[in-house]
Amino acid sequence: MRLDVVTIFPEYLEPLNVSLVGKARARGQLGVHVHDLRDWTYDRHSTVDDTPYGGGPGMVMKTEPWGEALDQILADGYESGAREPALVVPTPSGRRFTQEVALELSRKPWLIFTPARYEGIDRRVADEYATRMPVYEVSIGDYVLAGGEAAVLVITEAVARLLPGVLGNAESHRDDSFAPGAMADLLEGPVYTKPPEWRGRAIPEVLLSGHHGKIARWRRDEAFRRTARNRPDLIERCDAAAFDKKDREILSILGWEPEPDGRFWRRRADVEE
Ligand code: ADE
Numbered sequence: 001m002r003l004d005v006v007t008i009f010p011e012y013l014e015p016l017n018v019s020l021v022g023k024a025r026a027r028g029q030l031g032v033h034v035h036d037l038r039d040w041t042y043d044r045h046s047t048v049d050d051t052p053y054g055g056g057p058g059m060v061m062k063t064e065p066w067g068e069a070l071d072q073i074l075a076d077g078y079e080s081g082a083r084e085p086a087l088v089v090p091t092p093s094g095r096r097f098t099q100e101v102a103l104e105l106s107r108k109p110w111l112i113f114t115p116a117r118y119e120g121i122d123r124r125v126a127d128e129y130a131t132r133m134p135v136y137e138v139s140i141g142d143y144v145l146a147g148g149e150a151a152v153l154v155i156t157e158a159v160a161r162l163l164p165g166v167l168g169n170a171e172s173h174r175d176d177s178f179a180p181g182a183m184a185d186l187l188e189g190p191v192y193t194k195p196p197e198w199r200g201r202a203i204p205e206v207l208l209s210g211h212h213g214k215i216a217r218w219r220r221d222e223a224f225r226r227t228a229r230n231r232p233d234l235i236e237r238c239d240a241a242a243f244d245k246k247d248r249e250i251l252s253i254l255g256w257e258p259e260p261d262g263r264f265w266r267r268r269a270d271v272e273e
Pocket residue numbers: 090091092138139140141142143144145146147148151
């Protein structure tokens with residue numbers, strides 16, 4: 001996979017040299033090219049922004065540097081054999097970046113990121129490139145960052161670990177929270193390793209039992225409990241037909257009750273944490 005990032009803070013992307021993404025680069029599984037947007041400015045101050053039409057606070061990133069940068073990066077990429085680019089625009093007004101979107105992006109051969117500062121990029125840039133390639137406007141969460149660079153790091157890491165051969169153990173992301181499959185829509189439960197006792201704290205006995213069925217059941221119960229506590233929205237989204245007897249027991253203990261039609265469970269209003 002080829003990644004291009006255009007930014008006014010190239011040094012912000014240094015973490016792409018370390019850990020999982022750095023190793024994938026070193027192994028040639030990922031080609032990363034970071035570009036300084038100001039290389040495509042021609043005035044003394046290397047201006048990349050201007051005041052917004054219609055008034056209002058803040059500044060808007062200008063069309064010309066972005067257009068020239070993207071045209072050249074596309075030309076250079078095609079020249080070196082890259083194909084099927086997709087533009088990834090991190091913005092708090094984008095669609096939510098989820099594991100599903102990460103999976104979709106991991107199947108693309110070429111991603112071009114345009115992290116913005118200030119109030120964002122002149123709309124015409126996304127509209128222009130959308131005529132030539134898929135454009136993903138994505139938000140990594142309901143909060144506003146000072147710029148999209150941190151979002152690029154988040155998205156890159158989530159995508160890179162899904163590339164074939166990047167994670168050591170091919171099964172490592174099978175049980176991820178949010179992974180499609182048996183544990184779909186449940187968070188991962190707690191995990192433990194040696195020593196068996198630490199500061200007087202033992203590990204749950206079932207994990208030492210060697211009984212695979214019991215261990216799987218315990219893991220599911222813990223995942224379910226954690227999800228009901230931390231992400232009630234995920235439980236409410238489930239079709240209750242997917243809940244087994246034990247799930248229902250846990251929900252009930254945690255203060256949930258079924259809707260009259262039995263399809264959804266709601267947290268009782270009177271329950272305190
Ligand atoms: N830029 C600023 N805030 C952001 C967010 N929450 N997600 C993606 N890009 C952003």
